[in-house]
Amino acid sequence: MAFQVTCRGTIFPIQYSQNQGIAICDHNGLTEGLKIMKLPGPDHPITITANPKRIRVTSDGVVIAETTHALTLKEASYPAVQYVPRADAKMELLKRSDRVTHCPYKGDASYFSVVANGKAIENAIWTYETPFPAMTEISGHLAFYPDKVKIEEVAG
Numbered sequence: 001m002a003f004q005v006t007c008r009g010t011i012f013p014i015q016y017s018q019n020q021g022i023a024i025c026d027h028n029g030l031t032e033g034l035k036i037m038k039l040p041g042p043d044h045p046i047t048i049t050a051n052p053k054r055i056r057v058t059s060d061g062v063v064i065a066e067t068t069h070a071l072t073l074k075e076a077s078y079p080a081v082q083y084v085p086r087a088d089a090k091m092e093l094l095k096r097s098d099r100v101t102h103c104p105y106k107g108d109a110s111y112f113s114v115v116a117n118g119k120a121i122e123n124a125i126w127t128y129e130t131p132f133p134a135m136t137e138i139s140g141h142l143a144f145y146p147d148k149v150k151i152e153e154v155a156g
Contacts, residue, residue, distance in 0.1 A: 035102055035104070035108075036104045037104060037105075037107075037132050038104040038105050039105075039134055040075075040105055040134060044075070044076050044105065045074075045075075045076060046073065046074070046075045046076070046105060046134075046135070047073070047074045048071050048072070048073050048074075048083075048135070048137045048138065049071065049072050049074075050069070050070075050071060050072075051070040051071065051072045051082060052068070053068070053070075053153045053154075054066065054067070054068050054153065054154050054155070055067055055068075055070040055082050055084060055151065055152070055153060055154075056151075056152050056153075056154045057084065057089075057144050057149050057150065057151050058149065058150045058152075059114050059116050059117075059119075059121060059124070059148075059149045059150070060116060060117045060119060061117075062093070062116040062117055063090070064089060064090055064093055064094075064114055064116070064144075064149060065084045065088055065089035065090065065142065065144075066088060066154075067084050067085055067088035069084075069085050069088060070082045070083060070084050070085075071083040071137060071138060071141060073138065073143075075105070079146075081143050082143065082144070082151060083138050083141035083142065083143050084141060084142050084143075084144070085140060085141055085142075086127075086140055086141065086142055087140075089142055093114055093115060093116050094112040094113070094114060094115070094125060095112060095113045095114075095115050095120070096110065096111070096112055097111045097112060097113050097122065097123050099111040099123050101126070103128075105132065105134070105135065106128050106131050106132060106135045106138070107128050107130060107131045107132045107135065108128070108129075108130070109126040109127065109128055110126070110127055110128075110129055111123045111125060111126050111127075112124070112125040112126075112127070112142070113125075114148075114149065121148050121149065123145075123148075124144060124145050124148040124149055125142050125143065125144050125145070126142075126143050126145075127141065127142050127143065128141075
């Protein structure tokens, strides 16, 4: 039998299976509205690998991020996503939004809008600031919606 420690320190026995996941406290530390943490596995594989190529993210000709330290996250049958270190992004062009979403495999995502050339592109970027333990590699990284910005591999 597995055990779960809640935010208030009470220990409750839980049933665990790969498909059901583990109930956890939400990002506000509340025990109400528990969220589910699922582990990647054969039914929902997730891989994270270093991308050796230079990745450039632009909007309206303005470089938002450029890095040779991107991580490529491949999740199940979804298209691969490039996660760029915050250190390689022009954070002064980003404005945190109020949007927050939850992924049972990665955790809670926060969002940023891009503000460049006098234009705002709402919620163009997401980030997992405190991802679930299986996804800690993407902490400190940003991911970009390819329909909102241009993401390209460029020569050295």
